[in-house]
Amino acid sequence: MSTATRSLPRTIGAHAILLTYTAIALFPVILVIMNSFKSRAGIFGAPLTPPTPGTFDLIGYATVIGQGDFIHYFQNSLVVTVASLFFVLLFGAMAAFALSEYRFRGNSLMGLYLALGIMIPIRLGTVAILQLMVASGLVNTLTALILVYTAQGLPLAVFILSEFMKQVSDDLKNAGRIDGLSEYTIFFRLVLPLVRPSMATVAVFTMIPIWNDLWFPLILAPSEETKTVTLGAQLFLGQFVTNWNAILAALSLAIMPVLILYVIFSRQLIRGITSGAVK
Amino acid sequence: MGSLNIENVKKAFGPVEVLKGINLEVTDGEFVVFVGPSGCGKSTLLRVIAGLEDSTSGRVVIDGADVSATPPAKRGIAMVFQTYALYPHLTVKNNMGLGLKQAGTPAAEIDRRIGIASSMLSLEPYLERRPAELSGGQRQRVAIGRAVVREPKLFLFDEPLSNLDAALRVNTRLEIAQLHRRLKATMIYVTHDQVEAMTLADKIVVLNAGKIEQIGGPMELYNSPANEFVAGFIGSPKMNFVDGARLGETAKTIGVRPEHLTVDAKSGAWKGTVVHAEHLGADTNLYLDCEKAGLITVRIFGVYNAEPGATLYATPDPAKTYRFGADGRVLK
Numbered sequence: 001m002s003t004a005t006r007s008l009p010r011t012i013g014a015h016a017i018l019l020t021y022t023a024i025a026l027f028p029v030i031l032v033i034m035n036s037f038k039s040r041a042g043i044f045g046a047p048l049t050p051p052t053p054g055t056f057d058l059i060g061y062a063t064v065i066g067q068g069d070f071i072h073y074f075q076n077s078l079v080v081t082v083a084s085l086f087f088v089l090l091f092g093a094m095a096a097f098a099l100s101e102y103r104f105r106g107n108s109l110m111g112l113y114l115a116l117g118i119m120i121p122i123r124l125g126t127v128a129i130l131q132l133m134v135a136s137g138l139v140n141t142l143t144a145l146i147l148v149y150t151a152q153g154l155p156l157a158v159f160i161l162s163e164f165m166k167q168v169s170d171d172l173k174n175a176g177r178i179d180g181l182s183e184y185t186i187f188f189r190l191v192l193p194l195v196r197p198s199m200a201t202v203a204v205f206t207m208i209p210i211w212n213d214l215w216f217p218l219i220l221a222p223s224e225e226t227k228t229v230t231l232g233a234q235l236f237l238g239q240f241v242t243n244w245n246a247i248l249a250a251l252s253l254a255i256m257p258v259l260i261l262y263v264i265f266s267r268q269l270i271r272g273i274t275s276g277a278v279k
Numbered sequence: 280m281g282s283l284n285i286e287n288v289k290k291a292f293g294p295v296e297v298l299k300g301i302n303l304e305v306t307d308g309e310f311v312v313f314v315g316p317s318g319c320g321k322s323t324l325l326r327v328i329a330g331l332e333d334s335t336s337g338r339v340v341i342d343g344a345d346v347s348a349t350p351p352a353k354r355g356i357a358m359v360f361q362t363y364a365l366y367p368h369l370t371v372k373n374n375m376g377l378g379l380k381q382a383g384t385p386a387a388e389i390d391r392r393i394g395i396a397s398s399m400l401s402l403e404p405y406l407e408r409r410p411a412e413l414s415g416g417q418r419q420r421v422a423i424g425r426a427v428v429r430e431p432k433l434f435l436f437d438e439p440l441s442n443l444d445a446a447l448r449v450n451t452r453l454e455i456a457q458l459h460r461r462l463k464a465t466m467i468y469v470t471h472d473q474v475e476a477m478t479l480a481d482k483i484v485v486l487n488a489g490k491i492e493q494i495g496g497p498m499e500l501y502n503s504p505a506n507e508f509v510a511g512f513i514g515s516p517k518m519n520f521v522d523g524a525r526l527g528e529t530a531k532t533i534g535v536r537p538e539h540l541t542v543d544a545k546s547g548a549w550k551g552t553v554v555h556a557e558h559l560g561a562d563t564n565l566y567l568d569c570e571k572a573g574l575i576t577v578r579i580f581g582v583y584n585a586e587p588g589a590t591l592y593a594t595p596d597p598a599k600t601y602r603f604g605a606d607g608r609v610l611k
Contacts, residue, residue, distance in 0.1 A: 171361065171437075174326075174358070174364070175358070175365075175366075175425075177350070177351045177352065178329065178331075178357065179378035179425075180378060180382055181352075181377075181381060189368070193367070194367070
């Protein structure tokens, strides 16, 4: 370690700040996971202590697995999230490519229009969306959720990806054109691999709000068949009695899939396989 | 089999006119270099020839066929880019073969052509590598190889040496010259470096602000530039321009190349003081501040010792002095 750029008090200070922040950020998550393994008495008696042999209880998980169709809810959440993510990335990247690559009348206006959704929350349109779904017979289907989430994710995706696509070398795309590649091949084979890190960024930002959303599942697809995990967990929140064991267990389980998806995408963020293409 | 005609090609981006009516004829087997300052439209012209940009008006004719509406892949051209533009996910071999594969050439034929091209460019040891595993010079050779295997009617080079370091640049320049001699193909080469233009070209096209200033062989441009711009652009160090009125001449501007001036310590036409001397070994560049002519450059072959502040007389060679009129054109 060179002393010219780092000093011990500075290093300690930086680490102290980072560790504090990590502790604050992780505290609620750890609290949820910890208490999900405790009995009801244990949760209320000493909420901040880890499970001891006396308070350790899997009753929460047993309830979740036993009562309600939780595996099915998970499946629904996963289908909705993955499908929406797929469409957001596909259409977002294609729109971004068109905006950054082709000169046409109204290009920048179109870009602005597509990015407008970043500033206007899609929930403002809930009533209209519900009417639309009723009219098209899509209420209580996962399709309804996928459509809404795709619309919700697109503005940010187009905005971020078009910035990144502008940085892809024109020469590379032109080389492909001279070699007779179609515009689709150029997009899928040359451009997409080069913007993979930014795709991963968009994927992470898009995925988490979808997975956690309660609003649209509650309004558009509240049926037993189409319940998502967040909606399913509401089952245990009663007006008079709340089954805390089951809620905490359900939440702990709900963290897992997003965590796995996040790990997959963050690997892509780090990987620098694209260097050496140009320059 | 590789002629090119450009007829009154114009290109505008919105209100900005980048090419203002270009007419050019390139015969089979010629090495033509487009040269000019940045922003003069030389790269745009190359892109129009390649079909990567549509011209606003005018025709591009390759081998007698109007290709103005033909996509790049069908024009029978190959292009080498400044940034190499190799496909990062493909090996050297597949990089070179992709164009042929897209055109539906049989695999055996593709292999044969890759074999010839890679031995020509000594790329055989690298055929299975990816671009990331190659050095800059090797990458540019792969890019050239990718053009060679297509056996195009027309080779297009877009500043291919700009990203290479000085030593590699000289080597690769030599390789391109040899390649042209071996293939006898028509090549069009864009550069802003007049040394590359002078050393490679059969014919140089000097462009400025979207117009052709002059077309001619390297020596033709050097010896008889049509106007002030060409005279200043070709030759290094740059030609000295002196206001005609200060010298009592009728011409607007008098031009004389640094190598066509002689210096003497005692007498001469223009008296001046040495501002700076650059000793390059083979020759010496002197910067003189002259009473009549202003700041001029003198190039002396061999070593010449002159201290800044010393008084010297510079004399232009009258046979090699150019006279330019008010419109910048050479006065005969």
